[in-house]
Amino acid sequence: MTTENGPLAGRIALVAGATRGAGRAMAVELGRAGATVYVTGRTTRSSVSEVGRPSETIEETGELVTAAGGEGIAVPTDHLQPEQVRALVERIDRERGRLDILVNDIWGGEHLIEVTEKKRMWEFGLEPGLRMLRLGVETHIVTSHFALPLLVRNEGGLLIEVTDGTAESNAAYRESFYYDLTKFAPLRMVLGLGQELKEFGGTAVCVTPGFLRSEQMLESAFGVTEENWRDAIAQEPHFAISETPTYLGRGVAALAADPERARFNGRSLDSGTLAREYGLTDVDGSRPDCWGYLSRVLAGEKADPADYR
Known part of the structure; x- marks a missing residue:
């Protein structure tokens, strides 16, 4: 049952x-605000x-969206396959006749970061680097190519590009040639597409989480769960x-309803x-400011994470 009186x-x-x-969290929070959410991925x-x-x-993501009060519709899609993306958008058009919010959060390149980080560009294989660009940049381009014509059909459409870092924090080199390019590209996409969507009353915004406690980060990087995540601080103090x-999901839902x-x-x-702008908190009631904290740390200054929560 959808949240009929929700802001979305x-x-x-x-x-x-x-x-x-x-990606899952943003879909769930959009659903919690009442939206019908088509969710895609390869697994x-x-x-x-x-x-x-x-x-x-x-499929689980779709069910979580519905359980939150929205309507979740899972459509398995490889966003490097133009015909699959075309079919996805045609289905949305056929079933709903409109698209109000497009969130480009396609990634799936975490397994390539270790391959490419802390090495000079020419010191590792070309294939993993180009694969990272395809997963994190080409997928976004393919999706926008097919979805934006439906988004601009009605005034007020919102495009959200998801990356790692803001324009300010990404002004410095990210220590890995391909990762740097991959995560800087969405910032440029929003800069350009914001101008193109403006003509149709649309908006393009790039968003980034901070140090994200995703399932993959918790389990694969630190061997902890959400329940005992603080145990990982001994390994990585910045955690x-x-x-x-x-936290980001709530911010995106508030942005979409603004x-x-x-x-x-x-x-x-x-x-x-986003949390400060809309008066939001994380699930524990805190308000982390990861990028504010990191800006101090990267400048060589001392900073206590507790002062940025």
Whole structure:
């Protein structure tokens, strides 16, 4: 049953890349606000993507959206396959006749970060680097190519690009040639598409989480769960500033419901900024400001994570 009186009741959203992490959380929170949410990804109950995490599926995300009060519709989609994306958008058009919110959160390149980080560009294989660009950049381009004509059919459409870092924090080199390019590209996409969507009363915004406690980060990187995540601080002190995926999800839902969101057109916003703007907190009641904390740390200054929660 949908949340008929929610701020996003009657709105149609597509969260591309919603199998896990921030993508799943954004889909759920959009649903909690009353939206109908089409959720896509490559891992299903019968097929596993190269990420290799069969425990999180796109069908489960759809069910979580519905349980939150929205309507979740899972559509397995490989966003590197133009015909699959075309079919996805045609289905949304056929079934709903409109698209109000497009969230480009397609990624799935975590397994390539270790391959490419802390090495000079020419010191590792070309194939993993180009694969990272395809997963994190080409997928977004393909999706926008097919989805934006439906988004601009009605005035007020919202495009959200998801990346790692804001324009300010990404001004410094990210220590890995391909990762740097991959995560900087959505910032430029929003800058340009914001101008193009403006003609149709649309808005484009880039968002980023902070130090994200995704399922993959908790389990694979630190061997902890959400219940005992603080045990990982001994391994990585900066993990003390981390946040749940729900934190960004709440911010995106509030942004989508904001009738004045055009003031952010072409800009990049982190989860902490969204939380302050809309009076939100993470699930534990805290308000992490990861990028504020990291800006101090990267400047060589001392900073206590507790002062940024």
